[in-house]
Amino acid sequence: MPLMESVWLQFSPFLRRAIGHIGTGYVVDRHAEALDAVAAQDAQALRFAIEADVGEGLGALREQDRARLEALD
Numbered sequence: 001m002p003l004m005e006s007v008w009l010q011f012s013p014f015l016r017r018a019i020g021h022i023g024t025g026y027v028v029d030r031h032a033e034a035l036d037a038v039a040a041q042d043a044q045a046l047r048f049a050i051e052a053d054v055g056e057g058l059g060a061l062r063e064q065d066r067a068r069l070e071a072l073d
Contacts, residue, residue, distance in 0.1 A: 008034075008050045015057040030056070 030053035037046035 008054065012053060012057070015054070015061075018061065029053075 030049045033049035034046055034053070037043075037049055
C-alpha cells in the first residue's frame with residue numbers, strides 16, 4: 001500500500017488532468033486492473049498496473065511535447 005499512497009494516488013490524478021488538458025488521445029485506463037489486483041491480493045499484478053499507468057501516462061505527455069516541437073519546425 002505505501003507505493004499506492006505515495007506515488008500513484010497522488011500523482012495519477014494530476015497526470016490524468018494534464019493529459020486531458022493537452023488533448024492527447026491517451027485512453028488506456030489501468031485503474032480497473034489495479035483494483036482487480038487489490039481485490040485478488042496480487043502484489044505483482046498491482047505493481048504492473050501502477051507502473052503501466054504511470055509509464056503510459058508519461059509517455060503520452062512526452063509524445064505531445066514531441067508533436068509540439070515538430071510543429072515549430
